[in-house]
Amino acid sequence: xxxxxxxxxxxxxxxxxxxxxxxxxxxxxxxxxxxxxxxxxxxxxxxxxxxxxxxxxxxxxxxxxxxxxxxxxxxxxxxxxxxxxxxxxxxxxxxxxxxxxxxxxxxxxxxxxxxxxxxxxxxxxxxxxxxxxxxxxxxxxxxxxxxxxxxxxxxxxxxxxxxxxxxxxxxxxx
Amino acid sequence: xxxxxxxxxxxxxxxxxxxxxxxxxxxxxxxxxxxxxxxxxxxxxxxxxxxxxxxxxxxxxxxxxxxxxxxxxxxxxxxxxxxxxxxxxxxxxxxxxxxxxxxxxxxxxxxxxxxxxxxxxxxxxxxxxxxxxxxxxxxxxxxxxxxxxxxxxxxxxxxxxxxxxxxxxxxxxxxxxxxxxxxxxxxxxxxxxxxxxxxxxxxxxxxxxxxxxxxxxxxxxxxxxxxxxxxxxxxxxxxxxxxxxxxxxxxxxxxxxxxxxxxxxxxxxxxxxxxxxxxxxxxxxxxxxxxxx
Numbered sequence: 001x002x003x004x005x006x007x008x009x010x011x012x013x014x015x016x017x018x019x020x021x022x023x024x025x026x027x028x029x030x031x032x033x034x035x036x037x038x039x040x041x042x043x044x045x046x047x048x049x050x051x052x053x054x055x056x057x058x059x060x061x062x063x064x065x066x067x068x069x070x071x072x073x074x075x076x077x078x079x080x081x082x083x084x085x086x087x088x089x090x091x092x093x094x095x096x097x098x099x100x101x102x103x104x105x106x107x108x109x110x111x112x113x114x115x116x117x118x119x120x121x122x123x124x125x126x127x128x129x130x131x132x133x134x135x136x137x138x139x140x141x142x143x144x145x146x147x148x149x150x151x152x153x154x155x156x157x158x159x160x161x162x163x164x165x166x167x168x169x170x171x172x173x174x
Numbered sequence: 175x176x177x178x179x180x181x182x183x184x185x186x187x188x189x190x191x192x193x194x195x196x197x198x199x200x201x202x203x204x205x206x207x208x209x210x211x212x213x214x215x216x217x218x219x220x221x222x223x224x225x226x227x228x229x230x231x232x233x234x235x236x237x238x239x240x241x242x243x244x245x246x247x248x249x250x251x252x253x254x255x256x257x258x259x260x261x262x263x264x265x266x267x268x269x270x271x272x273x274x275x276x277x278x279x280x281x282x283x284x285x286x287x288x289x290x291x292x293x294x295x296x297x298x299x300x301x302x303x304x305x306x307x308x309x310x311x312x313x314x315x316x317x318x319x320x321x322x323x324x325x326x327x328x329x330x331x332x333x334x335x336x337x338x339x340x341x342x343x344x345x346x347x348x349x350x351x352x353x354x355x356x357x358x359x360x361x362x363x364x365x366x367x368x369x370x371x372x373x374x375x376x377x378x379x380x381x382x383x384x385x386x387x388x389x390x391x392x393x394x395x396x397x398x399x400x401x402x403x404x405x406x407x408x409x410x411x412x413x414x415x416x417x418x419x420x421x422x423x424x425x426x427x428x429x430x431x432x433x434x435x436x437x438x439x440x441x442x443x444x445x446x447x448x449x450x451x452x453x454x455x456x457x458x459x460x461x462x463x464x465x466x467x
Binding site: 066092100128156169171 | 207208226228230231232233234235237255256257258260262264269271273275277278288290291303305307309313314315317341342343344346348
């Protein structure tokens with residue numbers, strides 16, 4: 001009897017461990033794979049490791065916000081991570097989507113990043129990102145397609161009081 | 175057996191007919207590979223009937239009802255934001271998809287010019303930096319290499335000029351400040367797009383400091399020579415000059431702002447006192463009162 005109870009406990013522990021591993025793998029698959037190219041020189045100013053980490057963290061967060069804003073047609077979700085031209089353009093796109101009854105779901109699965117320019121006074125950072133993502137188009141809540149895309153983006157970020165914000169985010173032909 | 179053969183033949187005919195129907199209604203897409211921002215373009219479809227054409231990107235979304243088999247034209251300005259666009263054609267019985275890129279227009283139209291600092295001491299090597307981002311008239315970053323020029327011209331001396339190609343839409347330079355104080359025009363030019371910043375060049379730190387003393391009753395009247403930087407520019411009024419008198423182990427200090435380039439004060443005329451003068455990190459001469467200078 002005691003032995004059966006012990007076996008049951010071991011099975012319970014094993015099942016819990018399996019559940020945890022599955023949960024972790026599911027969560028892990030939601031996060032994009034990020035690769036950062038080694039940076040030898042970014043122009044006139046040395047890019048400290050801490051600054052580089054902050055730039056990349058805020059840039060990836062910007063993609064997350066962008067995805068939510070486009071999926072929910074909520075332009076306000078762009079406020080925290082975007083500024084200037086990028087913000088104006090994406091706000092317009094979200095409004096246009098809402099007007100047409102469209103929504104788009106962007107799910108970025110990989111970023112291959114390279115920081116290429118840090119301005120002399122530290123007022124802008126430019127990076128190049130080869131992004132892999134799926135985009136799903138919904139017309140009046142009906143999924144029309146899901147396409148897999150891999151393209152190169154050029155981004156310019158500028159510092160604000162608390163974070164780096166994306167000022168330019170523009171795809172270019174590879 | 176005969177009726178089974180008939181039904182098989184009938185089934186086969188229906189299959190061929192439906193396949194034919196699918197071919198006639200398959201909506202193929204003929205897309206441009208790239209489109210210049212703001213330019214007119216067209217998309218060719220095949221098939222028949224009506225369909226909905228989606229052009230979806232981060233910069234814009236378009237949704238058009240189109241007739242299959244016809245060319246759908248987009249007017250200049252319809253698609254003006256550079257980026258990667260996914261295209262989807264949805265017909266009642268088929269779909270087609272593709273993608274293309276919209277690139278920035280070639281003609282520079284606007285510059286984002288950052289010049290720093292706005293005030294700089296004279297005669298400073300690489301003391302002024304300029305960064306320019308180049309945009310087209312739709313505020314797309316022009317990523318094609320484009321010639322950018324910078325010019326810094328002040329009140330004196332020959333202008334400094336630099337020319338280079340942009341890389342990923344950006345160009346930068348560093349310039350020396352002039353030896354004479356005054357406002358300098360810092361100009362960035364890419365094509366017909368021009369932007370100007372004003373850089374105020376101010377005198378540098380004092381280069382040398384000299385004072386003289388004369389008796390004025392029980393006091394000593396102390397006065398500096400006009401204070402100048404190493405290029406001969408007058409150091410700004412308000413710069414603090416410190417006079418220190420040491421006598422019999424005691425020390426007295428007076429801080430005086432420059433007025434019209436000169437600092438003046440009075441201190442007690444103790445015989446055997448030593449008076450020194452300094453501003454910033456520059457030490458001036460010393461005066462030993464009563465035993466001559």
